[in-house]
Amino acid sequence: MMHFEFQVEGGNFTKAGAASSQLKKILKQLNVDPKIVKRIVVALYEAEVNIVAHAYKGDIIIDIDTQKIGIKLIDEGPGIPDIEQAMQLGYSTASPSVREMGFGAGMGLPNIKNNSDELRITSEVNKGTIVELITYLNQ
Amino acid sequence: METGNFHHALKIREDLCIGCSHCMNVCPTEAIRVKNGKSVLFGDRCVDCGECFRVCPVSAIIIDHDDFNYIFDYKYRVALVPAVFTGQFPEDISLRQIHSVMLELGFTHIYEVENSVDVLSETLDAYISKNNETKPLISSFCPAIVRLIQVKFPALVDNIIRLKPPLDISAHFLKKELLSKGIPSEEIGIFYVTPCAAKIAAIKDPVGETNSPIAGVINMDFLFNKVYRQVKQRNNQSCAIPLSPKLSGKSTCWSLTSGEASHAKGRCLAIDEIHNVIEFLERLENEEISDIDFLELRACDESCAGGVLTTSNRFLTVERLRNHADSYHAKDEPVHPDAFRNPTSESDYLNERIFIDEVKPRSILKLDENMAEAMRKMEKVNRIMQLLPLVDCGVCGAPSCQALAQDIAQGEAKIQQCIFIQKILEQKGEMSLDDSIEVMQGIWGYGKTNKYRDIKGF
Numbered sequence A: 001m002m003h004f005e006f007q008v009e010g011g012n013f014t015k016a017g018a019a020s021s022q023l024k025k026i027l028k029q030l031n032v033d034p035k036i037v038k039r040i041v042v043a044l045y046e047a048e049v050n051i052v053a054h055a056y057k058g059d060i061i062i063d064i065d066t067q068k069i070g071i072k073l074i075d076e077g078p079g080i081p082d083i084e085q086a087m088q089l090g091y092s093t094a095s096p097s098v099r100e101m102g103f104g105a106g107m108g109l110p111n112i113k114n115n116s117d118e119l120r121i122t123s124e125v126n127k128g129t130i131v132e133l134i135t136y137l138n139q
Numbered sequence B: 001m002e003t004g005n006f007h008h009a010l011k012i013r014e015d016l017c018i019g020c021s022h023c024m025n026v027c028p029t030e031a032i033r034v035k036n037g038k039s040v041l042f043g044d045r046c047v048d049c050g051e052c053f054r055v056c057p058v059s060a061i062i063i064d065h066d067d068f069n070y071i072f073d074y075k076y077r078v079a080l081v082p083a084v085f086t087g088q089f090p091e092d093i094s095l096r097q098i099h100s101v102m103l104e105l106g107f108t109h110i111y112e113v114e115n116s117v118d119v120l121s122e123t124l125d126a127y128i129s130k131n132n133e134t135k136p137l138i139s140s141f142c143p144a145i146v147r148l149i150q151v152k153f154p155a156l157v158d159n160i161i162r163l164k165p166p167l168d169i170s171a172h173f174l175k176k177e178l179l180s181k182g183i184p185s186e187e188i189g190i191f192y193v194t195p196c197a198a199k200i201a202a203i204k205d206p207v208g209e210t211n212s213p214i215a216g217v218i219n220m221d222f223l224f225n226k227v228y229r230q231v232k233q234r235n236n237q238s239c240a241i242p243l244s245p246k247l248s249g250k251s252t253c254w255s256l257t258s259g260e261a262s263h264a265k266g267r268c269l270a271i272d273e274i275h276n277v278i279e280f281l282e283r284l285e286n287e288e289i290s291d292i293d294f295l296e297l298r299a300c301d302e303s304c305a306g307g308v309l310t311t312s313n314r315f316l317t318v319e320r321l322r323n324h325a326d327s328y329h330a331k332d333e334p335v336h337p338d339a340f341r342n343p344t345s346e347s348d349y350l351n352e353r354i355f356i357d358e359v360k361p362r363s364i365l366k367l368d369e370n371m372a373e374a375m376r377k378m379e380k381v382n383r384i385m386q387l388l389p390l391v392d393c394g395v396c397g398a399p400s401c402q403a404l405a406q407d408i409a410q411g412e413a414k415i416q417q418c419i420f421i422q423k424i425l426e427q428k429g430e431m432s433l434d435d436s437i438e439v440m441q442g443i444w445g446y447g448k449t450n451k452y453r454d455i456k457g458f
């Protein structure tokens, strides 16, 4: 069982991807199948960018054992009022400045869903969002 | 670390190596350590990029090629030369002069590698549009890059285009042409003039392919010196031999940066120099970059013009080849009656041989095959990292504190190799002075550690 934590700063797009790139390094060293690594890294990257793009700050907590990888992203931010709607492909509230940077296509959450085995999102408006995802290693 | 059974053209000559660690510090895959005053290469990590060869101050790193006289084992001796070879020579020396000297040296035929670019390029276009779900497709041109992806970016091996580079296609074509003239196979010796170590490794130990029609390899710097000397010594302008067809502009520039990318369809990028490539592949692997159709990646700055075995300044080589390309006019080229045909005349035959097998990952990053064991080792690495000073001084004989920590976790090194830790152990009385000097000698050898004591009269 291994445990890792990372911090994410809202609005800092230059640093977005730091946690997923760290996790990628770790998983490669642990000899996790490259295809699974790819899925996890994509899912975490999208979730990380969502904190950067939509929230103020957040923490990423990762637990790894030989069976599965669990990732929990907890942020302080505006929260998501309608999660079902946010999950729809193409739905986005990204600001024009975020769109200018190439984000805001409304693809992130659907992409996270496709690249994880279990996904749970809970959110409280004006407080924050918790995204939990699990990927199993032996499938 | 176990040494993989991969062929490396690069060798460190122990008798010449002074253990200065310059090579260790530049190796992009951390494949070198210093032990007993000599550099040691881990074969499973080396990708044959040649960065170490460039920085060795005493030329102790050599690139093994075949003995030149080996060509005389064959009756038909074909020099297969890449365009950058011609680009080594100053403008006032003509292709004819170069070729006539090469014939005097003993070759019976000379053929430029990039003649097969047209065949490849057509198949490549079809390949890219057929495999459009895999993005980006990565060129298989540079063997150092193919190996880099295998060892450091295992998730990207399936993106490598499974088509042979022009070198192999031309070799197959030449063999076929000579065979069709009734020449027996054992009399044909095709010799590649290489700008780099990576191509040698690829020929001697091909990735995703079994046998190569190439009989041997000659280093470009060696042949350049031989030819240039003869050209300078006498001013022979004549050349009575079958000329190979002149390369088109596109073919001439194929091995230069953007040579492939400027012709491939879709959104294409060309990246040269291995550190630039690594930086880009990191981002690509994180899927931070998407929607690129084709990637041309080359290990050397200015691509093959900057190959480790080239002699001429790479920017001048590029300039010359671009000039050659600009002055090419298809129609005013006289074709010698005995010249080899254009490989497009055999494109069906070549297309049957153009594919390479699956390129397999061989990750050097995994700490252990078994995940639970790898996790234990990673915890160990993390604990050791908390003890190390993180100055990456290299005095321990490893390129970085992280590399030392990993070596220790793998049972390949001891924490006492760290000079900072040694000092503290000495202070605490847990290590004697003699022991610490012995550890230093185990890394740097006797001479370097005892200079101050042994040299008198300073």
Ligand SMILES: Nc1ncnc2c1ncn2[C@@H]1O[C@H](COP(=O)(O)OP(=O)(O)OP(=O)(O)O)[C@@H](O)[C@H]1O
Residues within 6 Å of the ligand: A046, A050, A051, A053, A054, A055, A075, A077, A078, A079, A080, A086, A087, A091, A092, A093, A094, A102, A103, A104, A105, A106, A107, A108, A109, A110, A129
């Ligand atoms: N951590 C979060 N905090 C607040 N709102 C969020 C958060 N994550 C997602 N959202 C909301 O859900 C919407 C959809 O998210 P999704 O990641 O699918 O698309 P996007 O981030 O807008 O664009 P893309 O991910 O394609 O760049 C966002 O536009 C935003 O309104």
Ligand code: SF4
Residues within 6 Å of the ligand: B010, B026, B027, B028, B029, B030, B031, B032, B041, B045, B046, B047, B048, B049, B050, B051, B052, B053
């Ligand atoms: S050739 Fe490149 S990868 Fe191999 S040891 Fe030298 S610098 Fe390292």
Ligand code: SF4
Residues within 6 Å of the ligand: B049, B141, B142, B143, B144, B145, B195, B196, B197, B198, B199, B298, B299, B300, B303, B304, B305, B306, B307, B308
């Ligand atoms: S860029 Fe060219 S010369 Fe350099 S390693 Fe690759 S193939 Fe060899």
Ligand SMILES: [Mg+2]
Residues within 6 Å of the ligand: A046, A049, A050, A053, A104, A107, A108, A109
């Ligand atoms: Mg998003």
